Amino acid sequence: MKLGNYQVKLEKKLKVTGLEAAAISTLAIVIALALVSLIFLKAGVNPIIGYTKIFSYAFVNKFGLPLTINRSVFILLCTCAFIIPFRAGLWNIGMAGQLYAGGLGAFAVALAFGAKGPQNLDLSPGIIIPLMMAGAALGGALVGAIPGFLKGRFNTNEIVVTMMLNSIAFWLVAFMIKDGGLFMGAGGEGEGFKLPQSLYAPQIMGGPFTILIALALTGFLYFMFARTKTGYQIKAYGLSPSAARYAGISSYKIPLLVFIIAGLIAGLAGYHLFAAVPGVYKITQNYGDFGDLSFYGIICGLISLGNPLAAIPIALLFGGLTNGGRYVQGELQLGFGIDYALLGVLMITLVAFQFFFRYKIVWKKLAKEKKNV
Amino acid sequence: MPIDIKRGDTVLEAKGITKRYPGLVANDHIDFEIKAGEIHAILGENGAGKTTLMKILFGMVQPDEGEIFVHGEKVHFKSPLDAIRLGIGMVHQDRMLIPAHSVIENIILGHPSAGNIMNLKRTSEEITEICAKYGFNIDLKAKVWQLSEGEKQVVEILKALYRGAKILILDEPTSALAPPEVKKLLASIKIMTGDDLALVPFITHKLPIVLTVSDRVTVLRRGKITAQLDTLDATENGLAREMVGRDVIFRLERVEVKKGKPILEVEKLSALNDKGLPALKAISFSVHEGEILGIAGISGNGQQVLAEVLAGLRDATGGKVLLDGVDITRSSSLDKWQKGMGYIPSERRDVGSIGDYSIAENVMMNYYFDDELSNWGVLDLKKIRKLTEKIISEYGVAVPGPDTLAKSLSGGNLQKVILARVFSRKPRLLIVNLPTQGLDVGATEFVQNKLLEAKKEKAGILLISEDLDEVLSLSDRVAPIYEGEFMDIIPIEQARREDIGAMMAGFKHKVAAT
Numbered sequence: 001m002k003l004g005n006y007q008v009k010l011e012k013k014l015k016v017t018g019l020e021a022a023a024i025s026t027l028a029i030v031i032a033l034a035l036v037s038l039i040f041l042k043a044g045v046n047p048i049i050g051y052t053k054i055f056s057y058a059f060v061n062k063f064g065l066p067l068t069i070n071r072s073v074f075i076l077l078c079t080c081a082f083i084i085p086f087r088a089g090l091w092n093i094g095m096a097g098q099l100y101a102g103g104l105g106a107f108a109v110a111l112a113f114g115a116k117g118p119q120n121l122d123l124s125p126g127i128i129i130p131l132m133m134a135g136a137a138l139g140g141a142l143v144g145a146i147p148g149f150l151k152g153r154f155n156t157n158e159i160v161v162t163m164m165l166n167s168i169a170f171w172l173v174a175f176m177i178k179d180g181g182l183f184m185g186a187g188g189e190g191e192g193f194k195l196p197q198s199l200y201a202p203q204i205m206g207g208p209f210t211i212l213i214a215l216a217l218t219g220f221l222y223f224m225f226a227r228t229k230t231g232y233q234i235k236a237y238g239l240s241p242s243a244a245r246y247a248g249i250s251s252y253k254i255p256l257l258v259f260i261i262a263g264l265i266a267g268l269a270g271y272h273l274f275a276a277v278p279g280v281y282k283i284t285q286n287y288g289d290f291g292d293l294s295f296y297g298i299i300c301g302l303i304s305l306g307n308p309l310a311a312i313p314i315a316l317l318f319g320g321l322t323n324g325g326r327y328v329q330g331e332l333q334l335g336f337g338i339d340y341a342l343l344g345v346l347m348i349t350l351v352a353f354q355f356f357f358r359y360k361i362v363w364k365k366l367a368k369e370k371k372n373v
Numbered sequence: 374m375p376i377d378i379k380r381g382d383t384v385l386e387a388k389g390i391t392k393r394y395p396g397l398v399a400n401d402h403i404d405f406e407i408k409a410g411e412i413h414a415i416l417g418e419n420g421a422g423k424t425t426l427m428k429i430l431f432g433m434v435q436p437d438e439g440e441i442f443v444h445g446e447k448v449h450f451k452s453p454l455d456a457i458r459l460g461i462g463m464v465h466q467d468r469m470l471i472p473a474h475s476v477i478e479n480i481i482l483g484h485p486s487a488g489n490i491m492n493l494k495r496t497s498e499e500i501t502e503i504c505a506k507y508g509f510n511i512d513l514k515a516k517v518w519q520l521s522e523g524e525k526q527v528v529e530i531l532k533a534l535y536r537g538a539k540i541l542i543l544d545e546p547t548s549a550l551a552p553p554e555v556k557k558l559l560a561s562i563k564i565m566t567g568d569d570l571a572l573v574p575f576i577t578h579k580l581p582i583v584l585t586v587s588d589r590v591t592v593l594r595r596g597k598i599t600a601q602l603d604t605l606d607a608t609e610n611g612l613a614r615e616m617v618g619r620d621v622i623f624r625l626e627r628v629e630v631k632k633g634k635p636i637l638e639v640e641k642l643s644a645l646n647d648k649g650l651p652a653l654k655a656i657s658f659s660v661h662e663g664e665i666l667g668i669a670g671i672s673g674n675g676q677q678v679l680a681e682v683l684a685g686l687r688d689a690t691g692g693k694v695l696l697d698g699v700d701i702t703r704s705s706s707l708d709k710w711q712k713g714m715g716y717i718p719s720e721r722r723d724v725g726s727i728g729d730y731s732i733a734e735n736v737m738m739n740y741y742f743d744d745e746l747s748n749w750g751v752l753d754l755k756k757i758r759k760l761t762e763k764i765i766s767e768y769g770v771a772v773p774g775p776d777t778l779a780k781s782l783s784g785g786n787l788q789k790v791i792l793a794r795v796f797s798r799k800p801r802l803l804i805v806n807l808p809t810q811g812l813d814v815g816a817t818e819f820v821q822n823k824l825l826e827a828k829k830e831k832a833g834i835l836l837i838s839e840d841l842d843e844v845l846s847l848s849d850r851v852a853p854i855y856e857g858e859f860m861d862i863i864p865i866e867q868a869r870r871e872d873i874g875a876m877m878a879g880f881k882h883k884v885a886a887t
Contacts, residue, residue, distance in 0.1 A: 011395075015778070229750045232734070232741050239727045245686055246716070246724045247738040248707025 007364045016357045021310070025303070028353035029317070032346040039341055045332055053331060054342075058324030069207055070277045072319030073214045074290070077269035078297025079304070079311040080214075080221055081140075081262040085158070087225060087306050088258045089238035093298070094147065094162025096291030097169035098140040098263040102270025103192075103283050104176060105139025106132040107183050110195060110275075116183075121196035128199055136271035137264045143169060144263015145256065152252035158259070170288060177283050185282060192274075192283030201276035208276035210268070217265060221308040234258060269294070293322075296343075303350045305357070318343065378539060380410040380569050383445070385430070385461070385540055390439035392425050399425035400436070401596040407540065409569045412562065414583045414604075416576055417593035418616055418813030420783040423575050426593070427542055430573075431463045432456035443540075462533025466544040468525050472518035479517055480532045503534050506568070507561045522672070523554030530561075541565070543574040545811070547582055553878070559586050580609050580814070592616055617815040627846070628825050633662025636802050636833035637683075642692035644682045652678040654857040655692060660802065660833040665824065666862075667836045667848030670877050675857035676837045677719065680806045683835070684716040685709045696802060707742060715739075715800030717791060719807035719837075721784065725791045728780030732772060733761040735779045736794045760797075768793040769819075785816030792823055803827060803834045809843060821847060841874065855879045 002008070016024075037047030057064035078095045085092040109132045110116075113123055143165055150156035176183040177192040185193040201208045225231040237244040237254040245251055273290055274283050284290075296318050304310035325339025378384060383406045390403040399422045407413045417423040428434040430441070432450030441448050443459045450456050453463070470479045477497055497513050504511060509527050517525060526546065533541055547555045562572060563586070576583055583590060583604070590607055592600040592615040600615040637660040646652035652675045660666045670676050681687035683694060685706030694702045696712055704712070718724040726735050737757055740746050746753050746760075761775040768789045772782065779787060788808070795803070805824065809817040824847060828834055838844045844851055851868045853860045853876035860876035 227751050227754070229741055229747050229752055232737060232752060236727055236730070236734075236738070239729050240723065242720075242724050243727045243738070245706065246684070246718060248685075248705065248710050248742065250705070250707075 005365060009362045009364070010359045011362050013358055013360055018310075021305070021357060024353050024356050025314075025350060028349040029346065031353075032342070032349040035345050035349070036338075036342050039338070043334055043336075045334070050328060050332065050338075053328045054321065054324035056324075057327045057331075058320035064323060064327060066207060066278070068316070068320045068323045069211065070272075070319075071293075071323055072316045073211050074269055074273050074277075074293065075296045075300060075319050076214050076218060076311060076315035077265055077272060078294040079300040079315055080217060080297075080308060081144075081266035081269065082297045082301035083304070083306050083308055083311065084221065084234070084262045084265070085255075085258040086301055087231075087238050088234045088254055089241070090151065090255060090258060091159045092144075092147075092162055092259065092262050093159050093295075094143070094165050095262075095266045095269070095294040095297050097162065097166040098143045098266030099270035099273065099294055100169040100173045100287065100291065101139035101143040101263075102136035102267025103139075103274040103287070104173060104183070104270075105135035105137070105267060106271045106275050107192060107283060108139075109135035110199060111183065111193075115196055115199055116193045117196060119194070119196055121198065123196060123198045125199055125202070129201065132199070132275060133268065133271050136267040136275075138267070140263040140265070140267020140270060141260045142263070144259040144261075144266065146259075148256040148259025151255040151259070152250075158255070166291065170291065173283060173287060183283065189285065191285040194282040195275060199275075200278075200281060203278070208272065208278065210272040210276045213268065214272070215312070217268075218308045218312060225308070230257070266294070296322075299347050303347075303354075305354075317346075321346070378409045378444075378569055380408075382409045383407070384409050384443065384571050386442040386445075387430070388440045388442070390426065390429060390436050390441070392422075392429060392434065392436050398596045400429070400439075402439070403593075403596075403598055405591050405598070405601065407571045407573055409539070409571050410566050411589060412566055412572045412574065412587040413589045413591065414574050414576055414587040415591050415593065416580075416583060416612060416616055418785070418815055420595075420785070421593040421616070421813075422596040423593055427463070427544060427575050430456070431461060431542060457536055457538075460537055460539040461542065462530075462536060462538025462540065463542045464526060464529040464533060464544060464546065468529060470517045470525060470528060473516065475514050475516055476511060476520075476528050476531075477513040479528055480513075480535050482532075484536060500531060500535060503531060507534075507564050508557075509561060510557075521554070523550045523558065526550070526558070527561075538570075540571045540573065543572060545576060546574050547576075555582070562586060580612055583612070584609060594618055613814050616813070628829050630663035630828055630831070632664050632849070633831060635659045635661050636697060637835065638693075638695040638698075639683075640693040640695075642679075642682065642694060643690045644678050644687055645690055646675075646678050651690075652857050653682065653689075656857070656859055657692075658852060658859065658862060660835050662801075662831045662833055663828055664850070665828055665834040665836050665848045667838065667844035667851045668854050668859075669838065669841055669844040669851055669873055670854035672839055674854050674877075676854055677806065678857075679854075680716070680718070680804055680835075680837055683804050684714070684718075710739065710798075711742065713798075713801035715795040715798055715803045717795055717803070717805045717808055719810065721787050721791060722780075726779045726787055728778065730779055731776045732765065732770070732779060732782075732790055733757055733775040735790060736761045736764060736775075739794050739798055764790070764793040764797060785812050788812060788816065788820060792820060796823060796827060799830070800832060803832050804837075805834060806837045807839065808836070809838075809840065841870065841877070845870065845873075853877045 033051065040047040040050045058068045059065060081095045081098065082092050110128065113128050115121065115123060146165060147158045147161040150161055151158045175181055178184065178190045183192045185191050201210060204212065225235060233249045234254060236247060237249055237251070241251060274280060300311050300314045300318060303314050321342055322339050325342050329338050386406040388404055390400050392400040403426060415423055415426065425434060429436050432453045432455050448459060477493065477500065480500060481496055500513060509531065511524055511527050517528065530541065546558060550558065566572060584607060587604045590602060590604055590612065591598055592612060594616060639659065640657050641655040642653055643651065643655050644653040656679065658666065668676055678687060682689050685704060689702055693700060696714060701709060701712065722728060746756055758775055765772060765775065770786050770789045772786065782790065808820050808824065812820065824834060824836065836844065836847060845868060848865055850862055850864050851873060852862045853873050855877060856879065
């Protein structure tokens with residue numbers, strides 16, 4: 001293409017550095033914000049005020065910040081649950097079902113220790129909380145193992161299986177917490193029983209300890225992909241299943257393994273959400289909304305290109321924007337879902353700008369063309 | 374576009390074509406001209422800049438500098454469509470055909486005169502006429518997937534001719550063809566030049582063919598023209614020297630190694646191909662220490678299936694495979710690697726390597742399972758790096774370093790990496806499938822010498838090749854394969870080229886005692 005005296009060309013890039021990727025993503029965010037400010041203007045709101053309110057509530061306000069962090073940790077865990085199969089070239093669309101199963105697993109353990117009772121019941125958290133986490137991990141891993149096994153053994157489409165399992169797990173939770181189900185709360189309002197105070201997850205610096213677990217898991221995953229034998233095999237399988245088979249990497253074990261780990265982590269997201277976030281401590285009536293929220297894990301995973309460390313800031317941003325956007329909608333009395341608009345535009349720009357991960361634009365001054373007759 | 378072309382007219386001229394890529398000059402001021410009725414072969418090793426030049430001539434890539442003249446007029450190709458309009462046709466090595474469609478449907482696909490309603494009758498008459506003229510024999514109603522490689526190539530040529538091509542660019546026209554198909558193709562090519570078409574074959578190997586058919590030869594090395602001469606003045610060794618930049622040994626020194634005990638024993642092995650049809654029919658043979666058993670055959674006669682079964686990538690339906698006397702018929706491929714088997718697949722890019730992995734990571738494909746290279750499951754990246762650097766320098770792989778991505782390597786360099794990686798494990802048994810296919814002269818020589826070296830070190834080698842010359846010059850025994858069966862297993866001293874060629878085509882000849 002020619003622009004005046006310049007020749008503009010697209011050239012393929014072989015590799016993109018972390019710094020470049022961060023710069024490109026930041027630019028995408030800025031452009032998304034600029035685009036959405038048009039919506040603010042249309043609604044008669046000064047975009048600067050709108051954004052100030054969103055960001056200050058999401059990241060500064062003492063009520064808003066903890067909400068942001070809890071939500072971001074949830075999204076981060078779901079992102080990890082997406083990333084692991086993603087690196088093996090497989091799509092986990094089943095974080096919702098896996099986290100429901102995780103919630104059920106955690107509360108099953110609590111129930112087994114007689115936690116369904118008055119709020120002041122005195123149980124020993126030192127034993128029961130780790131077991132609840134184990135229950136959550138196990139529940140998630142079991143649901144995760146199903147698509148992994150079917151994929152490895154029969155080459156079944158994992159997207160279909162995980163999506164179906166979402167529905168199954170959704171109704172299983174309904175069965176357990178509603179209409180006289182085993183986990184039904186005392187009030188019978190269609191929600192699960194509340195944990196006694198003694199089983200509330202311990203707080204560290206004002207937030208549940210699951211924050212640290214999420215960060216540690218993310219770091220561990222990064223290390224696993226960068227340095228370990230298992231990570232090497234998963235990536236090889238993801239890049240080229242036939243070459244992986246040639247190298248003796250099992251095309252049965254890898255899908256099974258990645259889906260078990262993914263389910264395990266999504267199960268912990270369920271524990272975090274229902275048993276560790278302050279003020280909840282039960283499987284809530286609107287648990288389905290959180291299942292929907294888990295799909296942000298797919299978006300974050302895709303934007304971070306499967307890099308767990310890159311997923312941390314993205315999960316934080318998404319957690320903050322859903323939170324701040326919802327707040328500002330009430331605060332400024334906007335007649336529409338500004339949080340969804342903002343996230344929607346943001347997703348599009350982030351994905352669109354990944355074009356520059358693979359291509360660069362080259363400008364070259366044209367030499368005066370010689371006439372040659 | 375009625376252009377009156379007379380024999381000997383310059384139809385295409387390139388002046389000072391230059392194309393730079395980051396870090397290399399693919400074409401450095403290339404000048405040449407092509408005349409009507411002439412076969413002008415462009416020779417060069419992989420990475421010499423042939424592909425870039427070919428793409429420039431066909432409008433797929435735009436040069437940074439230089440000019441192209443077609444029929445004396447300066448042209449700018451923005452896309453292949455411009456080139457096609459000016460009568461340039463290209464026959465790709467990777468076939469650009471739709472397998473589920475018939476021959477005629479493929480030929481008219483994208484043709485300007487093919488509107489929404491196809492006049493198949495008229496078209497087929499026209500194509501039949503072209504076929505008759507140039508001696509092509511093909512069933513226009515056959516589906517492309519049913520065709521052999523040679524027939525597919527004919528379809529590509531017909532496609533270009535039907536579009537009115539006067540200049541035909543042929544990418545490695547003989548590389549995938551069986552000997553009889555090559556003969557037919559060359560005959561047709563001769564008729565075409567008689568009709569004042571210009572043909573431009575691009576070739577990396579098979580120099581004798583170049584010498585028999587072409588009129589002029591241009592040799593490229595590292596993006597520059599190193600020689601341009603009439604074929605009459607050319608010799609095989611001279612051309613090879615210009616291509617590689619040094620003398621090439623065409624006759625390999627066969628090393629005599631005392632045959633040891635059997636390493637691989639195969640008894641009545643059977644297996645199915647991807648379509649579920651029997652591809653191996655109760656084959657029995659053995660490979661001994663210090664021996665190369667060459668399997669000669671035209672592609673699709675069960676060689677690929679045999680290699681895959683032995684490598685553990687495909688299940689056997691019957692029979693037994695013993696490695697050093699241990700039954701490994703049902704062992705996993707990982708198990709086979711650990712027991713000292715090495716496999717060099719024919720699909721270098723899809724099976725033998727991972728394009729988005731670095732060279733170091735590709736080397737790990739055969740090493741990740743070794744305890745020496747990891748502690749508690751954590752890979753020792755330093756050791757892997759050292760190993761990779763050693764391999765790169767020993768095998769003369771021309772790359773910046775171990776972090777280079779495999780997809781950026783040329784075919785020859787990639788094969789060197791794969792070979793080095795497998796050979797460095799010192800396998801007892803090597804299964805080598807089409808090791809030199811598509812490689813240039815220099816890389817071929819290198820690969821063949823490495824095979825002989827491995828033989829000297831007492832490895833048993835099963836060599837699968839479609840190149841009869843290669844099989845005859847390397848093997849100690851030759852097994853012609855036809856439709857999943859060995860026609861015979863012949864010691865090299867008694868192997869006669871004609872007999873083996875006949876057996877590859879399915880005739881059971883007894884070799885006359887000499």
